Amino acid sequence: MEASTTTPHQSTGVADAHGFTPLRVKAVVRETTDAVSLVLDVPEASRDRFSYRAGQFVTVRVTIGGVEHRRCYSMSSAPAVESDLRITVKRDRDGLVSNWINDTMTVGHDLHTSPPEGRFVLTETDRDIVTFAGGSGITPVFSLVHSTLAATTRRARLFYANRSRDSVIFRDALADLTGTHRGRFEVHHHLDDQDGVVSPQRIADFIADGSHPHTDYYVCGPTPFMDTVERVLRDAGVPKANLHLERFTVAAVPPPNPAETAVTEEVTITLGRQTITVPYRAGNTLLQTARLAGLKAPSSCETGSCGTCMAQVTTGSARMNNNDALDDDEVDEGWVVTCQALPTSPKVEVVYE
Numbered sequence: 440m441e442a443s444t445t446t447p448h449q450s451t452g453v454a455d456a457h458g459f460t461p462l463r464v465k466a467v468v469r470e471t472t473d474a475v476s477l478v479l480d481v482p483e484a485s486r487d488r489f490s491y492r493a494g495q496f497v498t499v500r501v502t503i504g505g506v507e508h509r510r511c512y513s514m515s516s517a518p519a520v521e522s523d524l525r526i527t528v529k530r531d532r533d534g535l536v537s538n539w540i541n542d543t544m545t546v547g548h549d550l551h552t553s554p555p556e557g558r559f560v561l562t563e564t565d566r567d568i569v570t571f572a573g574g575s576g577i578t579p580v581f582s583l584v585h586s587t588l589a590a591t592t593r594r595a596r597l598f599y600a601n602r603s604r605d606s607v608i609f610r611d612a613l614a615d616l617t618g619t620h621r622g623r624f625e626v627h628h629h630l631d632d633q634d635g636v637v638s639p640q641r642i643a644d645f646i647a648d649g650s651h652p653h654t655d656y657y658v659c660g661p662t663p664f665m666d667t668v669e670r671v672l673r674d675a676g677v678p679k680a681n682l683h684l685e686r687f688t689v690a691a692v693p694p695p696n697p698a699e700t701a702v703t704e705e706v707t708i709t710l711g712r713q714t715i716t717v718p719y720r721a722g723n724t725l726l727q728t729a730r731l732a733g734l735k736a737p738s739s740c741e742t743g744s745c746g747t748c749m750a751q752v753t754t755g756s757a758r759m760n761n762n763d764a765l766d767d768d769e770v771d772e773g774w775v776v777t778c779q780a781l782p783t784s785p786k787v788e789v790v791y792e
Contacts, residue, residue, distance in 0.1 A: 453484075457735070459500050460485055461549040465523070470608045473530040474575065475541050476515060478523050479550060489524060491555035493517055493586035494579045494657070494685070497526065498739045498747075500551040503539050510536045511740045513579035513659075513685070514555065515609070519590035527608065529575035557745055558764060559657065559685040561587060566655045566681070567594040569646060571668045573637070573660025574601060577608050579685055580659055588620045595620075598645050600629040600637050600664060637664055642671040651677045659685040684763050686744045703782040707754075709790040710734045725750065725757060725777035725789055736777065736791060743779035750777050750791040755784035 454460045462485075466478035481489045491497075496513040516525035531537045544550075559579055561568070568587055572580040577599060584595045601607050613626050627645060629637055656677055658668045665684060672682055703719040708729050717732045726748050729736035739747035746764035752773040757780040764776050777789065 454488070455551075457500075458553050459498075459551040460488070460553075462489075462524075462552045464544060464546055464548045464550055467544060467546055468525075470527060471529075471606055473541065473606065474527060474608050475544065476525050476527040477540070477544060477550065478516075478525045479552065481524055488554045489552075491518055491524070492560040493519070493582040494559040494561065495555040495557040496559075496579065496739075496745065497524075497555050498553040499526075499536075500553075501536055501539065503535060508536050509739070511745060513557075513559075513582065515578045515581050517582050517585035517589060519586045527575070527578045529608070553739070556739065556747055557685075559583075559659070559683055561591075562655055564655070565591075565593060566653055567596075568655045568657060569596045569598075569649060570657045571598045571642070571660070571664075572600070572658075573664035574606070575608065576658075576660030576664075576685070578659075580657060581609050581612070583657055584624070585616065588616060588624055594623045596624070596645075597626045598629065598642070598668075599626060600660065601631070603630055603632045604628075637667060639667055639671050642668050643675065646672070646675060649675075651675060651681065655681050655683065657683045657685070662686070684744075686742055686761075686763050702785055703755075703787060704785050705787075706782060707786070707788040708732060708734060708736075709788075710736060711791075719782060719787075722781075725775065725780045725782065725787075728782075729777065738778055741778040743776045746776060748777045749774055750789045751775075752780075753788045753790055755782060755787035757782045757784075757787060757789075 462479040462481060464477050465480040468476040470476055491514060496511045498509055498511050500507060500509050512526040512528055514524060515527040516523060528537050528540045530541045561583060570580045570584060584597060587593050587595050616624055617626055656672055658665050665686065669684065705716055706719050706728050707716040713734060715732045715734065719728060726736055726738055737747050739745045743759060743761035744763045752775055757775050759775055759779045761779045762776055765774055
């Protein structure tokens with residue numbers, strides 16, 4: 440693990456009209472050959488806005504080749520342990536922004552960042568935690584585990600899957616936590632090049648001795664990995680309230696049903712002090728409809744995971760292709776994540792928070 444640091448100048452801490460604040464990169468840490476951590480300098484004036492809970496994420500905005508891009512990255516730092524805010528970005532073969540960050544980000548850069556968000560956080564209970572991470576999914580999971588061990592008496596276990604030993608992010612840090620918290624923390628490393636792809640049986644073996652109603656389970660990683668873990672946990676009887684999923688890639692969803700969307704004629708959207716009614720274009724989500732109407736609707740992950748784009752359907756109905764952000768009672772009250780919501784009634788009215 441190599442790090443470069445310097446003493447960066449303080450940003451003004453002033454957020455722009457879209458809520459993004461320039462945060463100076465104060466350290467760059469090369470975690471593996473394809474993953475880098477950025478330590479961000481949060482100005483004193485912005486400390487309250489950037490306070491966060493373990494497991495949450497920020498949205499960063501970058502401009503590459505004259506085109507603006509936004510991406511969500513989880514904090515790998517633990518608020519109970521360290522004052523700095525750190526994100527970790529793994530290179531993706533087709534990831535424009537992740538590759539740009541890994542290749543070009545240096546100390547002194549300003550990274551335009553929105554305040555922390557997310558519901559992938561520790562519950563306010565004394566339940567032990569069992570965590571599952573695949574690849575860069577370790578980022579929020581590491582924050583959760585580190586905070587649990589530092590600030591509570593709860594025990595923690597981690598099943599961590601990677602392609603090979605060289606791709607294990609936070610390998611040394613995890614070993615240190617295991618040594619420091621012996622008896623409270625256990626890590627099981629699964630390496631595909633030695634053990635094959637993670638199978639349902641390996642997950643079942645890992646949780647075999649667990650007391651499922653008295654344990655919280657956290658899962659983050661590539662979609663196939665998450666699907667395997669979720670299926671095994673549900674089959675084992677893990678209560679829904681104890682299962683926490685964090686997806687930042689789009690889950691496989693059925694294509695829109697023309698029979699549902701064709702009946703919608705118009706959508707009325709209220710955002711702040713603006714209320715606009717527009718004709719509906721079949722197949723568009725409510726978020727896309729808001730954008731086409733000229734509204735700057737809030738959004739972040741656009742996979743139905745973070746809840747940033749949530750709004751309430753007050754008239755009519757809509758269905759969500761994917762929802763990892765809202766609880767059942769919120770859905771019953773008409774709340775939707777608009778990035779995944781398709782209207783299903785002739786007229787729909789939706790109100791953003």
